[in-house]
Amino acid sequence: MKIKYKIFLIFGSLFVVFFLLSGHFLYTNSSKQLTKVNYEALNTRVNYRYKHLDSFISLNFDKLALVSSRTQLRNLLNNYNSDPSDENRDKMRSILNDAKSSLNDFAAITIIDDSGRVVVSTNKGSEGNISGNYNKFLQNKTEKTIDIIKDNYQTPYLYFSGPVDFEGNQIGTIFVKMPLEKLFEITGSFGQTGEAYLADSEGYFLTQPRFLENGAVMERKADSQIFRQCLDDKEKFSSDENYDPVTLTDHNHFAGVYEDYRGEDVIAQHLYIPKSDWCLIVKMDELEAVSSARQLLFSFGLTAAASIVIYIFLSAFVVSGISKPIEKLNEGVQIIEKGNLDHKVAINSRDEIGILSRSFDKMVEAVKRSRAEIETKVNEQTKEIQENAKTLEDQRKAILNVLEDVESEKEIVQNERDKVNAIIHSIGDGVFVVNSDMHIILINKIALAMCGYSEKEALGKDYKKILRFEKENDPDNKVYDLFVRRAISTGKIQEMSNHTVLVNRNGGKIPVSDSAAPLLGKNGKITGCVVVFRDVSKEREIDKMKTEFLSVASHQLRTPLGSMRWNLEMLLNGDVGELPQEIKEIVGDVYESDKRMITLVDDLLSISRIDQGRVADDPVRTNVIDVISLAVKEMEPIAKNKNISIFVDASGNIPEIEIDKKRLREVIQNLLSNAVKYNRENGKVDVRVSFNEAKIKIDIEDTGMGIPDADKNKLFDKFFRAENAVRGETEGSGLGLFLVKSYAESWGGSIGFESKEGGGSTFSLIIPEKPKKHFLSANLKNSPHKL
Amino acid sequence: MMNKDNMDKKYILVAEDDKFYAGVYRRKLTAEGYEVEVVENGQKAIESVKKRKPDLLLLDLIMPVMDGFSTLGELRKDDDSKDMQIVVMSNLGQDEDIKKAKDLGANDYFVKSNYSLQEIIEKIKNYLQ
Numbered sequence: 001m002k003i004k005y006k007i008f009l010i011f012g013s014l015f016v017v018f019f020l021l022s023g024h025f026l027y028t029n030s031s032k033q034l035t036k037v038n039y040e041a042l043n044t045r046v047n048y049r050y051k052h053l054d055s056f057i058s059l060n061f062d063k064l065a066l067v068s069s070r071t072q073l074r075n076l077l078n079n080y081n082s083d084p085s086d087e088n089r090d091k092m093r094s095i096l097n098d099a100k101s102s103l104n105d106f107a108a109i110t111i112i113d114d115s116g117r118v119v120v121s122t123n124k125g126s127e128g129n130i131s132g133n134y135n136k137f138l139q140n141k142t143e144k145t146i147d148i149i150k151d152n153y154q155t156p157y158l159y160f161s162g163p164v165d166f167e168g169n170q171i172g173t174i175f176v177k178m179p180l181e182k183l184f185e186i187t188g189s190f191g192q193t194g195e196a197y198l199a200d201s202e203g204y205f206l207t208q209p210r211f212l213e214n215g216a217v218m219e220r221k222a223d224s225q226i227f228r229q230c231l232d233d234k235e236k237f238s239s240d241e242n243y244d245p246v247t248l249t250d251h252n253h254f255a256g257v258y259e260d261y262r263g264e265d266v267i268a269q270h271l272y273i274p275k276s277d278w279c280l281i282v283k284m285d286e287l288e289a290v291s292s293a294r295q296l297l298f299s300f301g302l303t304a305a306a307s308i309v310i311y312i313f314l315s316a317f318v319v320s321g322i323s324k325p326i327e328k329l330n331e332g333v334q335i336i337e338k339g340n341l342d343h344k345v346a347i348n349s350r351d352e353i354g355i356l357s358r359s360f361d362k363m364v365e366a367v368k369r370s371r372a373e374i375e376t377k378v379n380e381q382t383k384e385i386q387e388n389a390k391t392l393e394d395q396r397k398a399i400l401n402v403l404e405d406v407e408s409e410k411e412i413v414q415n416e417r418d419k420v421n422a423i424i425h426s427i428g429d430g431v432f433v434v435n436s437d438m439h440i441i442l443i444n445k446i447a448l449a450m451c452g453y454s455e456k457e458a459l460g461k462d463y464k465k466i467l468r469f470e471k472e473n474d475p476d477n478k479v480y481d482l483f484v485r486r487a488i489s490t491g492k493i494q495e496m497s498n499h500t501v502l503v504n505r506n507g508g509k510i511p512v513s514d515s516a517a518p519l520l521g522k523n524g525k526i527t528g529c530v531v532v533f534r535d536v537s538k539e540r541e542i543d544k545m546k547t548e549f550l551s552v553a554s555h556q557l558r559t560p561l562g563s564m565r566w567n568l569e570m571l572l573n574g575d576v577g578e579l580p581q582e583i584k585e586i587v588g589d590v591y592e593s594d595k596r597m598i599t600l601v602d603d604l605l606s607i608s609r610i611d612q613g614r615v616a617d618d619p620v621r622t623n624v625i626d627v628i629s630l631a632v633k634e635m636e637p638i639a640k641n642k643n644i645s646i647f648v649d650a651s652g653n654i655p656e657i658e659i660d661k662k663r664l665r666e667v668i669q670n671l672l673s674n675a676v677k678y679n680r681e682n683g684k685v686d687v688r689v690s691f692n693e694a695k696i697k698i699d700i701e702d703t704g705m706g707i708p709d710a711d712k713n714k715l716f717d718k719f720f721r722a723e724n725a726v727r728g729e730t731e732g733s734g735l736g737l738f739l740v741k742s743y744a745e746s747w748g749g750s751i752g753f754e755s756k757e758g759g760g761s762t763f764s765l766i767i768p769e770k771p772k773k774h775f776l777s778a779n780l781k782n783s784p785h786k787l
Numbered sequence: 788m789m790n791k792d793n794m795d796k797k798y799i800l801v802a803e804d805d806k807f808y809a810g811v812y813r814r815k816l817t818a819e820g821y822e823v824e825v826v827e828n829g830q831k832a833i834e835s836v837k838k839r840k841p842d843l844l845l846l847d848l849i850m851p852v853m854d855g856f857s858t859l860g861e862l863r864k865d866d867d868s869k870d871m872q873i874v875v876m877s878n879l880g881q882d883e884d885i886k887k888a889k890d891l892g893a894n895d896y897f898v899k900s901n902y903s904l905q906e907i908i909e910k911i912k913n914y915l916q
Contacts, residue, residue: 551881555849558878562900563807569904570811575818598900605880618882 007322008315015311019304026300031293035267038289042269046282047246049196050271052186057275060105060160060178061144067099067109068164068174077111078166080119089127092120106176107157111164113172114138134175137161141173146276148180148206148218156180156206156217180217183207193266193285201234201277203227211262222281225258226268230279233272245272257286325353329360341368429534430512433519434463436488436528438481450512450535452505467531472499472511487516487529502533511540543611550608554601561598568594603735606666607718610742619658619773624696625650627661628687631668635676643682646672650689654696659771663743668698670736671763675702678761694769695749701762707755715753716741740765747771797915800841801825802832802858803876804850811904812845819908821915827851829858836868843914846893848877848884856891863892872914876907 067073073095080088096109100122110121116138117130133149137159144162151157161175187196187207195210199222209216221227237245260266260283268283287294325347332345341364347357421442424431430447432440440463448455451467458466469480483494494516501509514533521527568591570576572584579587625648632646639646675685683703690697707715711722721734737751744751748768755761799816803809804827816823824841826832830853832844844862848855855875862868875888880898888896894914897907 551879554880555878558880558898558900559805560807562878563805563811565900566811566815566904566907567807570815573905575815602880602901609881 007319008312011315012308012311015308019300019307023297023300023304027293027297030296031290034290034293035286038284039267039269042267042282042284045190045194045196046269046271046280049186049282050246050273050280053183053198053273053280054275056182056186057146057160060146060176061162063103063105064144064160064162064174064176066103067096067176068162070095070099074164074166074171077119077164077171081113081171089120093122093124096120096122105178105182107179108177109174110177111172111174112137114141119172134173137173137175142170148200150218158183180207187280191284191288193264193288194283196280196282197222198273199227199230199279199281201231201279206278209261220261222279223258223260223266223268223283226270226281226283227279230270230272230281233270234274234277234279237272237274241274245274258283322353325349325351325357329353329357332357332360336364341371427532429532430514431530431532432458432463432467433530434484434528436526438462438464438484440466441528447533450502450504450510463531468503469500469512469514470503470509472501472509477503483514483516484529484531487518488526491518491520491526493517511536513539546608550605554605557601558598561594561601564594565591565598600735603739606739607735607742610739610746618660618662619771620661621656622659622661622664623656624654624664624698624767625689627664628668628689628698631665631672632687634669635672638673639676639685642676642679644676644679644684646676646685646687648687648689652691654689654691655769657696657767657769657771658773659747659767664767667740667743667765670740671698671700671765674736675700675704675761675763678702678704680704691769696767696769698765698767699762700765701760703760706757706759706761707753708757712755716751796820796822797842798822798824798839799843799845799911799915800832800835801845802827802829802850802855803845803847804828805847808847808876808899815904815908816911819912829853829855829861832858833861836862836871840867840871842872843911844871844873845876845911846873848875848879848888856887859888859891859893874910874914 073092076088076092076095080092092111096111100106100109106122108121108123110123110126111119112134113119115130116132116134118126118128118134121127131152133151136147136149137145141161142163144160147159147161148156149159158178158180159175160178161173163170164172164174183198184207187198189195189210193210196207197209198206200206200218203221203224204218205212205216205220205222207217208214209220209222212220233245257265257267260268265286266283267286267289268281270282271280272278273280328347329345332343335343343364344361345357346361347354424433424442424444427444428446430450431442431444432447433442435441439460440458441460443455443458443466447467448458451458453466463484464479464481470477471480474480480500486492487494495514500512500514502512503509512533513536514531516529516531518526519528519530568587571579571587572591628648632648635646672685672687679685679702685703686699686701688697688699688701690699707722711720714720715722716737718735718738720738741751744765744767748771749766751763751765753761753763799821801809801812801816801823803812803825809825809827813823813825824835826835828850829846832846833853835841836844846855846858850858853861855877859873859875862871862873869892872894873892875893875896876899877884877888877896878899880901885896895910897910899907902910
């Protein structure tokens with residue numbers, strides 16, 4: 001709301017409240033005063049009327065007395081009572097008529113006897129009649145009475161009555177009749193609503209009330225409340241007959257506002273008239289009594305309204321004088337707000353608003369100046385930014401060009417990748433690719449199926465957590481990842497060693513065979529490794545069956561061979577009697593053949609075990625020299641047959657080692673046996689044992705046929721026999737060196753040789769000071785042998 | 788106690804189903820001065836041990852009715868025979884078999900075909916000294 005309306009409203013409401021309060025105060029005060037004044041006026045009136053009435057009554061009683069006290073009339077009536085002659089009556093009537101005409105207020109003068117019969121009357125027609133109406137006069141016939149009585153035509157008349165005496169005796173009752181209007185002259189109306197009326201002791205109107213139609217007299221009842229007060233006064237008067245009726249009424253006490261016979265609010269005063277037992281009541285409408293106050297209020301209201309109108313105009317003028325500059329200032333601010341800094345508010349008044357306006361104009365000027373400065377700076381910077389933006393745009397275009405190239409390259413790469421993916425996923429073997437951090441970057445469905453993980457789970461993880469390879473029968477369940485590490489470190493394709501298992505998600509072990517190939521980046525750097533592996537459970541199952549078959553077969557073969565051996569031995573030892581020399585030699589040959597067959601069976605069994613990785617060690621503390629010496633001692637009888645000398649030379653301190661003694665003996669025996677078997681007659685075998693860099697080296701040098709170059713790389717293969725060895729009809733299974741190599745490597749050692757065909761061979765066995773140990777895994781401990 | 792009757796003669800029980808081996812054992816060991824009884828399966832061996840506890844039991848593994856492993860287990864369960872000397876004489880030569888037999892309580896294990904009769908007799912003599 002604008003200030004001007006606020007000010008206007010505040011002062012306006014103050015004005016209205018002021019006028020309302022003062023109007024109310026004025027009205028209530030003045031109406032109270034007026035009521036009091038009017039009430040006092042009513043008192044005056046009632047007193048005045050009372051006196052008037054009282055004198056009227058007294059006057060009329062006096063007039064009546066003038067008539068009744070006439071001696072002539074009294075004598076005539078006395079005579080008439082004793083002689084009721086028409087003459088007497090006529091004489092009396094003439095006297096009465098005289099009185100009527102001289103007193104002229106009276107309508108009729110009548111004399112009645114005690115029985116109520118009209119004796120004589122100015123109204124000659126009523127003479128001799130008896131009327132109940134006159135009983136009232138007879139009730140108090142000795143007293144003067146005043147009364148209003150309706151005649152036979154129901155017209156009320158005023159009567160005054162009194163006794164007619166003759167020599168101390170009442171001889172009749174005289175009364176006069178007057179029209180009621182005589183009383184109206186005394187009561188009557190005043191002002192606009194003022195009236196006075198009389199009521200009888202029962203409350204009936206005795207005079208015509210102002211506001212009722214004619215005929216109300218003695219028919220309608222007067223105002224009840226004021227009449228009741230009048231009755232109170234009558235009671236007081238009856239207890240003290242000397243009491244002045246005028247003083248009876250408490251004139252100082254304002255009796256209040258009553259409802260009169262019309263139901264209008266009136267103020268009234270009363271007086272009790274003892275002479276007639278009437279009540280005189282004077283009243284006026286309250287509205288008239290306070291009409292001056294209303295007029296005053298009306299003029300006051302007019303004045304107030306005029307004041308308010310003047311106020312509106314005046315305040316509008318004054319307020320706009322204050323608010324106009326503020327509005328002007330406001331408009332100016334709005335214009336400036338919209339950006340027009342050239343606008344001037346320019347209010348030249350000397351008041352605060354003028355000062356404010358001028359300060360504001362100054363401020364706008366300052367803003368304008370600083371804005372101009374900023375604009376200059378902004379323009380400079382914008383120019384700079386635009387230049388930079390242009391450079392950036394050029395760069396962006398260049399980058400976009402490059403990106404387009406990259407995009408097309410990417411597409412080609414993507415296509416290549418899709419192709420590779422398709423190939424990898426369609427390969428029947430498990431395939432996965434790891435980066436140089438060993439995290440899986442690609443894996444095919446077969447590999448996922450085998451390990452039991454989803455592609456989502458596998459990708460990006462260390463491959464060892466997803467594809468856990470272990471060595472079969474490893475009691476420590478260590479992760480076997482050598483082949484991958486080697487592929488990455490050497491950059492060469494690596495075969496996974498035999499007897500590798502994949503431990504899948506549920507801990508199940510799947511025997512696998514696999515290889516790892518390094519991934520080479522463009523610059524030849526190794527960026528990862530591809531591993532291909534396949535489930536070899538079936539092959540392994542077949543292997544196992546094969547081994548079991550071999551195991552059973554070897555047992556079944558050994559049993560007859562073994563019993564043959566012992567039986568032949570008994571024959572040779574003469575346990576059943578000395579054999580002839582020739583038979584003994586034959587039996588000896590059979591014995592040797594039998595032994596060889598037993599060895600062959602044992603070798604076959606060993607090989608099948610080595611094939612399955614089921615080599616179990618029984619390591620004991622062993623002196624290598626002792627083992628060699630024993631083997632040499634065993635070999636000497638055979639060597640002697642070919643006249644071959646065996647020399648053992650140990651240099652330095654050879655330590656004892658923890659090794660499977662039986663296998664070590666088997667190895668030495670094999671090597672020694674070869675050195676003798678493939679040696680020439682009269683040859684020699686040199687066994688040299690040395691210890692260097694934590695390794696025991698055993699060289700066995702022979703002077704035999706040597707190994708042809710073509711056979712050198714197959715020498716340690718299973719069942720391989722060198723071409724010259726076969727040709728030379730030496731006996732052998734081709735398993736010995738295979739076993740030697742297998743055992744040597746199982747200890748972490750090696751076997752190698754130098755040889756020249758025809759120039760002898762030197763086999764070098766190297767065993768580490770602490771040979772590796774192999775134990776049976778639990779699942780193979782109790783392998784069944786069903787025969 | 789029983790061999791008090793035979794005074795110094797040691798009593799060897801042989802469980803061997805192969806009659807050729809059985810023949811060799813009987814002849815050779817008798818010739819070496821031992822009292823020898825040969826039975827052809829494990830069950831009979833147990834029955835025999837219950838009748839008379841031998842100084843040494845030579846136990847074959849692969850036998851009908853009751854094999855050597857079961858026999859070994861049964862005998863070692865019984866208090867009377869738990870300390871008895873039992874040497875397995877079998878042509879099963881796998882590491883697993885040897886380990887199993889030793890775990891069951893065999894005092895020794897010889898693969899018959901790998902030893903000469905003379906060597907075996909030497910070993911038996913060692914056990915009975």
